[in-house]
Amino acid sequence: MANIISDETIDYVGILAKLELSAEEKEQAKKDMESMLDYIDKLNELDTTGVEPMSHVFQVNNVFREDVVTNGDDRENILKNAPEEKNGMFNVPKTFD
Amino acid sequence: MSILDYTATTLAAKIKAGEISAIEATKAVLEQIEKTEELYNCYVTIDKDGALKQAEEIQSKIESGELVSPLAGVPVAIKDNICTEGMLTTCSSKILGNFVPTFSAEVVENLKKAGAVIIGKTNMDEFAMGSTTETSAYGVTRNPKNPEHVPGGSSGGSAAAVAANECFYALGSDTGGSIRQPAGYCGVVGMKPTYSTVSRYGLIAYGSSLDQIGPLCKDVTDCATILDIISSHDTKDSTSVGKKTDYTKALVNDVKGMKIGIPRDYFGDGLDSEVKKAVLNAAKVLESRGAILEEFDLGLVEYAIPAYYTIAAAEASSNLERFDGIKYGYRTEEFSDLHNMYKKTRSEGFGAEVKRRIMLGSFVLSSGYYDAYYLKALKVKALIKKAFDDAFSKYDVILGPVAPTTAPKLGESLSDPIKMYLGDIYTISINLAGLPAISLPCGIASNGLPIGLQLIGDCYKENNIIQTAYTYEQAGKED
Incomplete structure (x- = not known):
């Protein structure tokens, strides 16, 4: 089945992806x-009834540790990478009036 | 014989013996870079002064006996998606064009402890998305075996740097074949270890459940030696398992009784006849050394690519949300408000292939499509894992090609993404199943380009594939 992606869908995905096309x-x-989804639809040939989705290949357990700070204050270097900095903080565009 | 012809382990032994210094080795590499880099473009960043300074420090530590690692003093290149403190790390993207990490990846720390001389950062497909190194924002890398052809990708700069003697070994990352395929195309050895063997801390994430760092190098001995150094348990990577194995112990020239499965579905339509012949010939060599060969049907091979691109795109769309023009990297010049800044920054900062995958990933994770696409792909992944489990209940090693063809010509791949994705058919399922696999040269095609052999092992059974690869490599020297 050929997939059809509407203008509404592509606009909606653009919002989710934070991309302006x-x-x-x-x-x-x-x-x-459309062509990728047509291709991905091939997966529907397989019967996966009763198959558990596998997000991780190994049996892993959550790793707990004490909440202790181990790294030093590197604010100055970190802020050097910021596009805009003000008073030792990241400067962001106004978010509300 | 030039210094540049030595393998990493041979060079380190000579440095240790006082025959060559780390400074001489570093200068030799930098001179080679002067000669060939303009054509090949293996690197995004070359740290000439830093490398010479490191070499001097390392040399004195070797002389004082403080540094005894088997690779001390050897110059290395690092893929540009692995963070290096104080050294530009761009992921070959415009969006990270000015990003200087404040910390080093765990693998880089491990290399530094072992006395590696870091030469610079290698070119790659932008954010490791691609199979040719043509999606880099910093120009294409050319294949040193024939500059009209691509080096493969996404670790194309690392593979080309090793092949061009612009370093003695390199690190790459492999999400769907990104170490093994360029290694195959450039005629070097490359390995993707079992997922969780090498810490991903400081690796800029693409598909977190699939990404794994590994070596690109000149021979199997180097490969095992590098793996010994870079594998570690790291509490900063919650998926790090840290099963410590002595990989160099597997450098044994013997495959008597090694059970090797040859999947029929890896040798069907689409496989170039010369590649097929060379790979099957390699199997015969191993048989002549005592390995037991058996053909079998692995199954599900054609479903690996659609499952992979669904999962990888989904994870990428989530991982790349962090590039928002606030904390680091590029920010658009003009914008009206916060959201407009996000959108413009990302649209101007990312290239076409990255945007394609972010869009697809956002779609398959969106409400209404999540079950049909993303969960379906995770179920197929479970089936693929089971197919490999069944195979490894019978075999120690699975043998096949790395890629269906030799390296394509520059400019031929990007116009048809699905066709490009099909080139990953033999490598991609290994990442879905978390398995280790090695790529090593097994011949030269009539077009003069190298052909890669892939040996796949069960999880944490790197030593089976290292031993098999080593035996094959030694057989080539004996015959």
């Missing part, structure tokens, strides 16, 4: 996603 990119993204 140009009109041209949007058309390409629709095509790409």
